[in-house]
Amino acid sequence: MTAATTDSTTDAVPSGAAFPRLLAMEWTKFRSVRSTVFSLLAFVVLTLGLAALFTWLTVNQWDKIDADQRAAYTRDPVGNILGGGFFLGQLAICVLGTMVITSEYSTGMIRASLLAAPKRTPMLAAKGLVFATVTFVVGEIVSFGAFAIAAPMLNSKVPVSLSSHGVLRALLGAGLYLMMLGLFAMAVGALVRHTAGAISAVIGFVLVLAPLAQLLPGSLGKHVHAYLPTEAGHLVAQSVQGPKDLLSPWQGYGVFCLWTAALLVVAGWLLKRRDA
């Protein structure tokens, strides 16, 4: 990077190196805004703290909760450890994911970005890759961290270790889920282009609409709910497939990936077509 000089002609710049340059730009943009760093920090602290709190409460109340709940906990310890904390913590990823792109529109930065990188689809791809990598790493830190905190506390009631059935996959899956959720939010952000609208849409969907689909009557509701992006996607963060789940963990994650990919394609296409 520092070897290049200003007097070298533009033709001397190999076009193949374009994507790494975009990655460098997006990484600099991402890390140099305090709000992203704080959001991620808040996400880590909140999720780890809540996981510890809920596990402690469960262990304390173990003899008072009914047998069904205990059975569910024993069947899927990872899902339950991550449970409440993850459910709330994922909101930070939703907000961050939409803001990664909508903040460029709200500040006008998008024009500076597009002047620097007029090829728009690669720019969106670079942004997505940087953000996905960050959320994946942070997601894994949180899921393995939560497990490391909660498993010893839980040991007297539900002995569980990394080698237990489905545990490793579920912990990895939690990071994968967050990564895809971040991309999903980013795609919505790129489509909507307004921070408030995009955040409302993503959080409204993840927190309210998708869970509500369970209330649709009969097998229609069951099928609709099973194939909704986030509802299908979070199956991968459970130790075992639940008795009511239509899809296996990886099938569910595949469905989530397809949804996200479709949204990203539309977002990329619109980004190219629309005036910035």
Next chain:
Amino acid sequence: MIEAIGLTKQYGDKKAVDGLTFTVRPGMVTGFLGPNGAGKSTTMRMILGLDAPTSGTVTVNGRPYGKAVAPMREVGALLDAKAIHGGRTAYNHLLALAQSNRLPQRRVGEVLELTGLTQVAKKRSGGFSLGMGQRLGIAAALLGDPRVLMFDEPVNGLDPDGIRWIREFMRRLAAEGRTVFVSSHLMSEMEHTADHLIVIGRGRLQADMSVKDFIARNSEQTVTVRTPETMKLLQLLAAKGARVTNDETGLITVRGATPQQIGDLAFENQIRVHELAPHQGSLEEAFMEMTRDQVEYRAVGAGGPGGPVAPGGPGPYGPGQYGPGPGGPVPPQNPYNPGQPIGAR
């Protein structure tokens, strides 16, 4: 070099830019003039590939902006002040842009130095004043040391110091042989800065010529005469076919006669003359004349053509800095509300 051919942008059934064809050449400052809403910003955005033209083409150094591998090395642009994430420091903002075009990191320090922002490089840009924001925008434009520079309304909202700085800066860039394309709706500002003018009104090309030619073609010379024998001189001048207006203060404004002719006429008729001053029409006047019909949103009740001619005084933009100074040319009534941003950009 910027070349536009038949450039058109249509929003719904309204043509914001309508068949613009022009060339912006290197080595001089080319002013891009038009009233608010004339299509200047839209044109600039199309040049930079931010907006897609409905029809027509525009190239920078022979190819569309979006096709350049490292566009910042070819074109630098300041579109709007503070198109920056306020939470990012000036340094990091420039660093990100530099990385995208594979510019060396030391360029960031250089342009910060060049624009006088070194002291605030590590400060978050959200706290910057408008002038500092403009400077940061200019620093970004200069990062790639480009041959072509574009500035959209660079002096908007700046204090006199900032205006002088930008003006001198643009002149210097042009003197270095670069192409400098700068838009403004302040005609008098362009008079001090530009060598060449491209004037548009309602998206259509109105003029494409040097500043000198523009003034010569679009305004006439007037002469103000101060004399105690107003009526006598008035009648004599009118008899010679000159168009004359006067006011109660003993000042006569004459069109269609040179100071020499007026002086001789007064001398031959033994009329005492206390003042005899020629005024070349300003760019402001010429521009008003040209775009009078093109102003999209006219303030209701504003005087039209043929309004009373006021004695020379501070222009509508205030004295000195960018208006015609005291005793300067007589500006006609501004057809739209001066200093009032009208319509969409």
